[in-house]
Amino acid sequence: MTGSKIPFDPETAPCGKKSGGERLVDDDGYGLVIRDQLFDCGCRRIRHEYHDGSIHLSAVRHDGKRVKDPIEPDRGK
Numbered sequence: 001m002t003g004s005k006i007p008f009d010p011e012t013a014p015c016g017k018k019s020g021g022e023r024l025v026d027d028d029g030y031g032l033v034i035r036d037q038l039f040d041c042g043c044r045r046i047r048h049e050y051h052d053g054s055i056h057l058s059a060v061r062h063d064g065k066r067v068k069d070p071i072e073p074d075r076g077k
Helices: none
Strands: 002-012 018-027 033-039 044-049 055-060
Touching: none
Parallel strands: none
Antiparallel strands: 002 018, 018 033, 033 044, 044 055
């Protein structure tokens, strides 16, 4: 798998605060794509796309609580 870390400018984290952080993107070239946003505040937004086309989305606040995060369009970042 090829992976990259890309810093991003502050945006609204799952906790509601504006925070920057890093995007982690891994792609195996066969359909598996893992995109994680790790916010400086400790929150995390996760998007995993699997070989069969299914997608798993989740968001976790910095205190460990899972939240129902509004689904946003994938901007390919």
